[in-house]
Amino acid sequence: MKTLSNFTKKAAAVMLGLACFAQIVHADTLADIKARKKVLIAVDLGAPPFGMTNAKLEPQGSDVETARALAKDLGVELEIVQVTGPNRVPFLMTGKADMVIATFSITPERAKVISFTHPYGASQFVVAAPKGTAIKSLADLNGKRIAVVRGNMQDSLLTPLAPKGATIVRFDDDATVTAAVVSGQVDGLCTPNALAAAIARQNPSKGLETKFAIKDIPYAIGIRQNEPELQKWLNAWVDANTKNGRLGQIYQQWVGAPMPDLAQFAAK
Incomplete structure (x- = not known):
């Protein structure tokens, strides 16, 4: 716990430093985007079905389609900047991307150094494991090895809740978490339900299933x-495309389930 605390403090200090740097070099990003006629959008292509690549190594997924729709409505070319969960904030703060569309969960810690638009989606975070693994609740994680992406929302949610006998195994991105689960290096994982379902579809022999939310x-x-x-501009775009169902259609197409009701987060 002390190591995690030290890591968290150091990470927070780095993000605050990046925030100060970004504010020094910052200009009007919307004007910059229009002037260069290109928007740089950071997307995690290792987090299916939100971001991934097809057989031709072309980006696809719900976040990719959302980015394409946004760029089209801005009237500019889209350049996807590939990121992982842990480097989304650094890429944004150092100007490598104009914005991040990568299932970027809203947290008080992140809101200290960056800004968020109105929500355009929501994830249910779950613990998943192979069918034969005896896990039904947090208490059952005792003696189990559970994978998470280091410093991501699943890490922040599960770590303080897990019993002392549980081992939280941290990896750099969703791809390495998936590899650990498939290889049997860990007993299960904590991740968004859509990603757990995608891993299960891609690896049917593992019998991966959601154990609890x-x-x-x-x-x-x-x-x-x-x-x-x-x-x-972005808030107006999100609101309009939530209301007209466009964002919901993109979510349904790639996730295979209806968009969660975003009204529940309106006052948060």
Whole structure:
């Protein structure tokens, strides 16, 4: 726990430093995007069905389609900047991306250094494991090895709740978490339900199934702080495309389930 605490403090210090740097070099990002006629959107391509590549190594998934729709409505070219969960904030704060569309869960810690738009989706975080693994609740994680992406929402949610006898095994991204589960290196994983379902479909012999849910968390587009024009445009875009069902259709197409009711997060 002490090591995790030290890691968290160091990570927070780094993010605060990046925030200060970004504010120094920051200009009007919306104007910059329009001037260069290209938007740089960070997407995690190792998190199916939200972001992934097809047989031709072309980006696809619900976040990819959301980014394409946004760029089209902005009237600019889209450049996808590939990221992993842990480097979404650094890529944003150092100007490698104009915004992040990568199931970026809204948390108080992240909101200290970046800004979020209105939610455009939500994830139910679950613990999943092979069918024969005796897990029904948090208490059953005692003596089990559970994989998470280091520093991501699943880490933040599960670590304080897990029993002392559980071992939280941290990996750098969803791809290495998946590999650990498939190879039997861990007993299970904590992840969004859609990603757990995607892993199960891709690896039917593992018999992966959801054991229990932890919490529903909204996710949004992440941008640098003090970008009122960009935030205003993005909020209007999210609201309009939530209302007309466009974002819901993209979610349904790739996730295979209806979009969660985002109204439950309106006051949060």
